[in-house]
Amino acid sequence: MNRVINSIIIILILVSFSIIIFGCSAESQQVNHIYKKENISNQTKYFKNIVPQNDNIFEVNYFPLSVSEEIEGVREEIGGCTVFGNKIYYIVNFPEEQSTIAKLSRVYEYDTITDENKLIYEIKDPEVTWVNELRADEKKLYWTTVGINKYTLESFELKTQKVEKVHSVSYEPRGRPIVLGGNSRYLSWYEYDVATKLFNLTNYNLTEEKISFINEDGIYFYGFARPSINGDEALIIKDVNDKLSFNLINVKNFQIEHKFNLSKEIECIRPQVSNDYIVWNDKLGENIYFYDFKLDDVSKISFRELLDKSVFSMHLYDNILYIRTTTDEDIWFFDLREKNYGIITCIEAIESLPISGDANYSSSKISLDNQYISLLVDYTEQYTKHYACIIVYSKIKV
Numbered sequence: 001m002n003r004v005i006n007s008i009i010i011i012l013i014l015v016s017f018s019i020i021i022f023g024c025s026a027e028s029q030q031v032n033h034i035y036k037k038e039n040i041s042n043q044t045k046y047f048k049n050i051v052p053q054n055d056n057i058f059e060v061n062y063f064p065l066s067v068s069e070e071i072e073g074v075r076e077e078i079g080g081c082t083v084f085g086n087k088i089y090y091i092v093n094f095p096e097e098q099s100t101i102a103k104l105s106r107v108y109e110y111d112t113i114t115d116e117n118k119l120i121y122e123i124k125d126p127e128v129t130w131v132n133e134l135r136a137d138e139k140k141l142y143w144t145t146v147g148i149n150k151y152t153l154e155s156f157e158l159k160t161q162k163v164e165k166v167h168s169v170s171y172e173p174r175g176r177p178i179v180l181g182g183n184s185r186y187l188s189w190y191e192y193d194v195a196t197k198l199f200n201l202t203n204y205n206l207t208e209e210k211i212s213f214i215n216e217d218g219i220y221f222y223g224f225a226r227p228s229i230n231g232d233e234a235l236i237i238k239d240v241n242d243k244l245s246f247n248l249i250n251v252k253n254f255q256i257e258h259k260f261n262l263s264k265e266i267e268c269i270r271p272q273v274s275n276d277y278i279v280w281n282d283k284l285g286e287n288i289y290f291y292d293f294k295l296d297d298v299s300k301i302s303f304r305e306l307l308d309k310s311v312f313s314m315h316l317y318d319n320i321l322y323i324r325t326t327t328d329e330d331i332w333f334f335d336l337r338e339k340n341y342g343i344i345t346c347i348e349a350i351e352s353l354p355i356s357g358d359a360n361y362s363s364s365k366i367s368l369d370n371q372y373i374s375l376l377v378d379y380t381e382q383y384t385k386h387y388a389c390i391i392v393y394s395k396i397k398v
Helices: 002-032 303-307
Strands: 057-065 077-084 087-095 102-111 117-123 128-136 140-147 150-157 163-170 186-193 198-205 210-214 233-240 243-250 256-263 269-273 277-281 287-292 297-302 311-317 320-325 330-335 340-346 358-366 372-379 384-394
Touching: 057 087, 057 102, 057 340, 077 128, 077 358, 077 372, 077 384, 087 128, 087 384, 102 128, 163 198, 198 233, 233 269, 269 311, 277 311, 287 303, 297 303, 311 358, 320 358, 330 384, 340 384
Parallel strands: none
Antiparallel strands: 057 384, 077 087, 087 102, 102 117, 128 140, 140 150, 150 163, 186 198, 198 210, 233 243, 243 256, 269 277, 277 287, 287 297, 311 320, 320 330, 330 340, 358 372, 372 384
């Protein structure tokens, strides 16, 4: 009887030991799995070139942006544009001769319904050298000013024309411009913390008008990256043991969820998140990578193989990628869900505009109400014309 009991005890010990070993091993493999070039599936051949129609509708409109009150002898430069509803807003800087320092800056509003264009605010401050990073919602405009020794985020109330300083960042010791990302709930940027000697993800809650800081060791971003937020979840990439760890962190309660690890050989430029995807591209813009939340898997599209072009800028909305190429000739779309792509707008095919020179797109962004806007600039020897190109995506044809 004792032998039987002893045998049962030994078997139970062995089974428990096996569960601990193999269970921990499986969990460890899942946590430590790293996506490398050799284990990322290439989905390029599954994407089909189509003409957008039926369930993929892109409404495209162009609107002229003018400077209604020119300053004699001073050239003007549009420092950025945005849209909300039927109103386009744009900043015009007036730099001194052969200089990047503006004498003054003006903010204009263009009504796409009435075609009315008007000056709504002027910034003439010797401490301010440039104004850019324009955003808009139904009540306020937001922009950043470049000062003598600091960068400042300001708000402008449309109804009262009241300007308030939201936050300032010093140039030193590792100061960087306030480069705005985020979504309709938060304006976000990366900011150096002198105390911790680390970069934080800084968020400005547009409803509560409060700033919060996310402190995570090893926050990774490349160049003048714009943070990406979906709902209340910010995409946080961390450099951990020479690999990139992709995480979602709740901006309200700071709970963090690890998604996957990526080998640093892949490179990660312009990472963005939506309900279903995390996307980014490599440094040369030859490949687009995307993580599918439902499939829990990373895939890639060879942009170079498909179009013999490189990505210059990329903006994610829902399942759609808006892409400008390095040639600046066209705006393309990639539908990650339907696996198709095509040209939304081609400069050569724009019959409604008097495009006569060397035209290209710049200053592209997704507005706070999910419209894609890009500044089209047409250069000639005699003049420069500016247009706002606005693209609205609809899943269902109305």
